[in-house]
Amino acid sequence: EEKVKRIDSATDKARAREKDSDRLKVEENVFDVPTLKILYTLSNKGIIKAMGGAISTGKEANVFYAEGDEKELAIKIYRMASSTFKAMDAYIMKDPRFTNIRNNRRDIIFAWTRKELQNLKRAKSAGVRVPEPIVAEKNVLIMEFMGEEKKPYPLLKNTPLEDDEAKLVYNKIVEYMHLLYKEANLVHADLSEYNILIDPADKTPVFIDMGQSVTLEHPNAREFLYRDVLNILRFFGRYGITDKPEELLSKIQAE
Ligand SMILES: N#C/C(=C\c1ccncc1)C(=O)NCc1ccccc1
Numbered sequence: 001e002e003k004v005k006r007i008d009s010a011t012d013k014a015r016a017r018e019k020d021s022d023r024l025k026v027e028e029n030v031f032d033v034p035t036l037k038i039l040y041t042l043s044n045k046g047i048i049k050a051m052g053g054a055i056s057t058g059k060e061a062n063v064f065y066a067e068g069d070e071k072e073l074a075i076k077i078y079r080m081a082s083s084t085f086k087a088m089d090a091y092i093m094k095d096p097r098f099t100n101i102r103n104n105r106r107d108i109i110f111a112w113t114r115k116e117l118q119n120l121k122r123a124k125s126a127g128v129r130v131p132e133p134i135v136a137e138k139n140v141l142i143m144e145f146m147g148e149e150k151k152p153y154p155l156l157k158n159t160p161l162e163d164d165e166a167k168l169v170y171n172k173i174v175e176y177m178h179l180l181y182k183e184a185n186l187v188h189a190d191l192s193e194y195n196i197l198i199d200p201a202d203k204t205p206v207f208i209d210m211g212q213s214v215t216l217e218h219p220n221a222r223e224f225l226y227r228d229v230l231n232i233l234r235f236f237g238r239y240g241i242t243d244k245p246e247e248l249l250s251k252i253q254a255e
Contacts, residue, residue, distance in 0.1 A: 072145035116211035126183035166239035
């Protein structure tokens with residue numbers, strides 16, 4: 001009996017240590033001194049009132065909850081030690097809006113952050129539901145928090161849907177892809193169930209993660225659009241959506 005108790009408490013301690021090291025890992029990699037200076041400046045400007053916990057953690061960025069002046073914020077911090085900055089190349093160096101940046105890590109990551117702000121602005125003004133973009137400062141992007149009571153809306157991937165609900169969500173996503181294409185002149189270029197949030201109140205989709213989104217002038221824009229189309233049809237196939245890629249493409253590109 002005594003032995004079992006000792007093992008349990010040792011296990012708990014080990015788990016606690018592991019959790020802390022995870023949290024520390026996230027914090028230490030992303031909160032380097034320059035990033036902390038930016039957050040400090042933004043809090044001095046009254047934009048950030050208090051930083052919260054991590055909403056999403058990934059290899060190229062982390063998203064944190066924060067309290068803003070009047071509303072809740074999501075703070076997306078691109079990792080400067082990011083291993084995927086080479087991948088960013090393919091999207092940014094051929095984008096006519098960013099041809100003049102030097103090909104080094106800092107400049108690419110800063111340009112990428114600005115690009116996500118600009119793309120969110122264009123998407124928003126085209127009528128696509130996205131987080132309201134607020135400010136981009138170097139590798140830090142501040143936007144509206146999409147959630148309730150510090151709890152972010154769930155990803156489409158993690159949202160149980162009845163077939164009839166799924167049809168409505170699909171139609172809304174198709175409408176947003178059409179608006180993005182016709183009104184914002186943009187292709188998301190990484191659209192999938194991992195980059196769409198669902199507002200639980202009315203099941204409307206929210207497009208997120210537009211750092212890689214490209215304008216139709218980008219040489220690979222149609223190829224990226226086709227990939228988005230295949231991702232969406234693959235996911236909604238399970239709900240009985242039978243659109244063919246060409247049918248969805250024509251809905252998106254229709255006048
Ligand atoms: N933008 C954004 C995101 C959420 C969000 C929630 C609530 N309000 C605004 C944004 C998000 O998870 N993006 C995907 C991601 C980013 C970084 C690492 C892993 C995964």
